[in-house]
Amino acid sequence: MQDKVTLITGGASGIGEGMVRRFCAEGARVILADINEAGGRDVAASCGAEFYHLDVTSESDWAALAAHVRSEYGRLDALLNNAGIVSSQSIVDVDVATWNRLLAINLTGMMLGCQTAIALMGENKPTAGGSIVNTASSTSYLAIPGDVAYVTSKAGVVGLTKSVAVFCATEGLNVRCNSIHPGATPTAILQPALDAAPEIVPNLERMSPLKRMGSAAEVAAMALFLASDEASYCTGGQFPVEGGTVSEHPRMF
Template sequence: MPDLSGKVAIVTGCASGIGAAAVRRFVADGAKVLGTDMDETRGAALCAETGALFAVQDVSDRAAWPQIVARAVEAFGRLDILINNAGMVSGAGIGDLDDDAMFAAWDRVLAVNLTGTMAGCRAAIAAMRDNPGGAKGAIINIASTTAIAPLPTDVGYSASKGAVRVLSKSVATWCAQHQLDIRCNTVIPGATMTGILEAAEQQTPGLIAAVAKTSPLNRLADPAETAAAIAFLASDECPFMTGAEMVVDGAALSIHPGF
């Protein structure tokens, strides 16, 4: 089990799904955690349950990111880990909506999934450079298998998650070239029981069962399974691993679609 004792982490989108599982895992592994979410009720309850701190955050508000990072540093003295997990779907293919609705959906999903992730990376690096003992940290950005095999039914989500993959590599190489011991990696989850999927099931009954069949394992991932991969990347167990992608998809991307 990765040892996160004494490390300080920020986890966005902590109210449910992978974010909630990451908070639980990090606290269990010894980290001090600040969880953030727009859902104050569920986010605060999760953090109270686990002993983490909580802050309301809209990750697309780039001006607020330095304040979020400062809160973690003020509370715990440093920042070692950032998990950029918060995300949303647009629910629209390229020709599904009229222009006004399409571009509104596109702008919002990219603001959250991509600009929010970039702003988080930027604020975290600034704090990690000033850590006691020297620059050190780990950033894990959560993408999706749609970054590799995009959804025709959601152009904004697919495009934003594809961009997160490349963003992570750019961040990783910038830090490496500047001789900063700050790693940046991407986790690519497959079909996982998250709040987004639960909400979609209410609109489209049977969706969860259909999505489960996209994996040869014929099931969804438990968020805790993805959190385990995140914890490994956040730990000191893989110091040479940066700019990499860890796929946690139950082999969904490994099989020909006809089988």
């Protein structure tokens, strides 16, 4: 990824921060895009990335970011579509405003990112192309009862990723698109639940056959592979980083 221009949304904390730090360490020219101004600027300054304020739900923000990338970098090689939120509301609790906001960030924002990246990557010289990596979840496969909007959005990421991948391939655009699927990972999204009920930590660790939670660095390593030329024959795929959580049948004993 040396000198590859890489845009990472939701990079101010958690898995996104792990991606920013890893890609910077690998020599990429990283743009950290986030709505969290203070956190994003701190992370960017600490590892040599550029911070850019972005509301992923805003078409005008994406258009402005595309113009910035063209003028300041001249190309985009990789997009890590990572911004996301949770609601912690079940189907009987969720209100329409919460549902719409979560889907706007987790799914519509990701779609806008794909649109923007495809346009920019098509302009790359001498050879058009690039890689899009969408952050989904282990809940893309296995539902949890307490957050219907989040589960729905992360299942939707799979469909979005596949559609983008096959469109780009059949149109000869040389843009790959894959999704990564983290399991339980200690991040800012999970932290409120851990603070409220620290006794759930052993339960979270038991979710994986490896008997531990993952780390942001481990998820970032998978994203790095998919963004790189080493993954040149990978597109439309789902890549789990969840310690085998979705592979194990519930035990009888």
